[in-house]
Amino acid sequence: MTVELNALPISQVIANQLEESILKGDLLPRQKIASERQLTSKYGVSRSVVREALRDLHGRGLIETRQGQGSFVTDMVPEPAEDSAFMQSFIGHDSTVFDLYEVREQLEGQAASLAAQRGTREDFYKLTKAFNGLENTDVSGDPQWDHEFHWAIARASHNAVLIHVLSSLDKLMLHSVELCVTKLRSQEKMQQKIDKHHRQIYHAVINRQAQWAQKAAVAHVRYACEQLRKSGLTAEDRKTF
Amino acid sequence: MTVELNALPISQVIANQLEESILKGDLLPRQKIASERQLTSKYGVSRSVVREALRDLHGRGLIETRQGQGSFVTDMVPEPAEDSAFMQSFIGHDSTVFDLYEVREQLEGQAASLAAQRGTREDFYKLTKAFNGLENTDVSGDPQWDHEFHWAIARASHNAVLIHVLSSLDKLMLHSVELCVTKLRSQEKMQQKIDKHHRQIYHAVINRQAQWAQKAAVAHVRYACEQLRKSGLTAEDRKTF
Incomplete structure (x- = not known):
C-alpha cells in the first residue's frame, strides 16, 4: 500500500x-x-x-x-436556482410543498439511521453542539441551530450521494422550515412536541439505535407536514418565501 | 370555480x-x-x-x-453532467456506487409505496406494459424494459419532488444497472431472483398493497447491491461506464 x-x-x-x-x-x-x-x-x-x-x-x-x-x-447534485420551476411551483401549488415533505421523510429517516451506525466521535461532538444550541434558543426566532442539527446528522451518515441529494434540496427545505415556523410558531404545544422529537432523534443517534433514530426522524417530518396540512396553507403563506 | x-x-x-x-x-x-x-x-x-x-x-x-x-x-432538480464530479467519483471509488444503492433503496421503496396508493388506471396500464416487456425479454441484453418498469412506478407515485430527484439520479442509476448486468449476468440464479422481485413489486403495486410494494422494492435494490458487493467491484469494472 x-x-x-x-x-x-x-x-x-x-x-x-x-x-x-x-x-x-x-x-x-x-x-x-x-x-x-x-x-x-x-x-x-x-x-x-x-x-x-x-x-x-x-x-x-x-x-x-x-x-x-x-x-x-461543488454541488455534485446541482441545486435548483432561486428562480427555477421548483421554486415557482412552491408558490403556485400546495402539492409540491407536501411532496417535498414526503421525500424528506425518507431521506432524513435514512440519514438518522446511518448516522447512528456510522457517526464518529467528531460527528457526535458536532451533533451535540448543535443539539445544545437548539435546546438553549428560541427556534422560532432563529432557525440556524435547527439547520445545523439537521446537517450534523446528514454529515454523520457518511453517504456522499445522500448528502449531495439533501444539499440539492437545501433551499427548498429551508423554505419549508420557514413556512412551518411562520405558520405554526404561535402554537406552544406544537413547539414542545418538536423539541421532544429533536431530543428523541439526538439520543437515538448518539446511542447508536439506528431503527429508533430512523423512526424518530420520520415521525418528526411527518408531524410537521400534518400540522401544516391542518393549518390550511394559503397562497398568501407561500408567497412569504 | x-x-x-x-x-x-x-x-x-x-x-x-x-x-x-x-x-x-x-x-x-x-x-x-x-x-x-x-x-x-x-x-x-x-x-x-x-x-x-x-x-x-x-x-x-x-x-x-x-x-x-x-x-x-425541464429537470427541476438538475442532473449532474456526464463529466461531473459525481460521474468521476464513480470511476474512482466503490463507496459512491454503494452510497447510490443505499439512497435508491429509500427512494424506490417510497415510489412503490406511493404508486400502490395513488396509481391511476392509466398508470397501471403503462406499468403492466413494461412488466410484460420485462417478462418477455432477456434483461441482460436490453435494459430498456427494466428502465420503463422503474419509471412507470415513479410516475405512478404522483410526487413531483420524488420524480425529479429520481430523474436527477437517472444517469447514475443507469450506470449502476449496467454495472450490475455486466458483472452478474452470467449468474442465472441471481437473474431468477431479480425476476421474482420484479413480479413481487408489480403485483403489490397493482393490488394496492403499499407496504408490500415498499418492502419488495427495498429488498430488490438491497439484493442487487449485496451481490455487487460480494462480486468484488474492481476499478476495471467501473471503467466500463
Whole structure:
C-alpha cells in the first residue's frame, strides 16, 4: 500500500485525501476547504504542490474556486436556482410543498439511521453542539441551530450521494422550515412536541439505535407536514418565501 | 370555480393545466410535450393562444424548447453532467456506487409505496406494459424494459419532488444497472431472483398493497447491491461506464 502511494506524485496523494474527505462527508457541499497556506503547512509541502493538488481536484469537478474567497466543494447534485420551476411551483401549488415533505421523510429517516451506525466521535461532538444550541434558543426566532442539527446528522451518515441529494434540496427545505415556523410558531404545544422529537432523534443517534433514530426522524417530518396540512396553507403563506 | 377560471386568459388556463400535469407526474422530466399543432386541436384554440401558453410555461421554467425538436419538461432538480464530479467519483471509488444503492433503496421503496396508493388506471396500464416487456425479454441484453418498469412506478407515485430527484439520479442509476448486468449476468440464479422481485413489486403495486410494494422494492435494490458487493467491484469494472 505504501509503495503504491509513494508511486503517485505527492500532489495527487493530497488530492486523493481531499477527495476521500468529500466522499465521506467530512467536507460538505459548498463548504470552504482549507486555504493554500493551511494546506501547505498541514502537508509540509511547497505551495506549488498544493496548487497542483487543487488544480487536480478542480479538473475532477470536485471543487470550484471563487475569486478572492478560496476553494469550495461543488454541488455534485446541482441545486435548483432561486428562480427555477421548483421554486415557482412552491408558490403556485400546495402539492409540491407536501411532496417535498414526503421525500424528506425518507431521506432524513435514512440519514438518522446511518448516522447512528456510522457517526464518529467528531460527528457526535458536532451533533451535540448543535443539539445544545437548539435546546438553549428560541427556534422560532432563529432557525440556524435547527439547520445545523439537521446537517450534523446528514454529515454523520457518511453517504456522499445522500448528502449531495439533501444539499440539492437545501433551499427548498429551508423554505419549508420557514413556512412551518411562520405558520405554526404561535402554537406552544406544537413547539414542545418538536423539541421532544429533536431530543428523541439526538439520543437515538448518539446511542447508536439506528431503527429508533430512523423512526424518530420520520415521525418528526411527518408531524410537521400534518400540522401544516391542518393549518390550511394559503397562497398568501407561500408567497412569504 | 368556472367563473374564476373564465376570468383567466385562455392561454393561462392551458398553461396551468400543463403545469398540473407536470406536478402530478403525468409529464415526466425531459419528456416531450404535445406539439403546437396538437395543442391547438386539443384545446380548440388558435395557434397564437397555444404559443402564449408555451411562453408562459417557459417563463415559469417548466419547459425548455429545443430548436426544431419541440418543447420538453425541464429537470427541476438538475442532473449532474456526464463529466461531473459525481460521474468521476464513480470511476474512482466503490463507496459512491454503494452510497447510490443505499439512497435508491429509500427512494424506490417510497415510489412503490406511493404508486400502490395513488396509481391511476392509466398508470397501471403503462406499468403492466413494461412488466410484460420485462417478462418477455432477456434483461441482460436490453435494459430498456427494466428502465420503463422503474419509471412507470415513479410516475405512478404522483410526487413531483420524488420524480425529479429520481430523474436527477437517472444517469447514475443507469450506470449502476449496467454495472450490475455486466458483472452478474452470467449468474442465472441471481437473474431468477431479480425476476421474482420484479413480479413481487408489480403485483403489490397493482393490488394496492403499499407496504408490500415498499418492502419488495427495498429488498430488490438491497439484493442487487449485496451481490455487487460480494462480486468484488474492481476499478476495471467501473471503467466500463
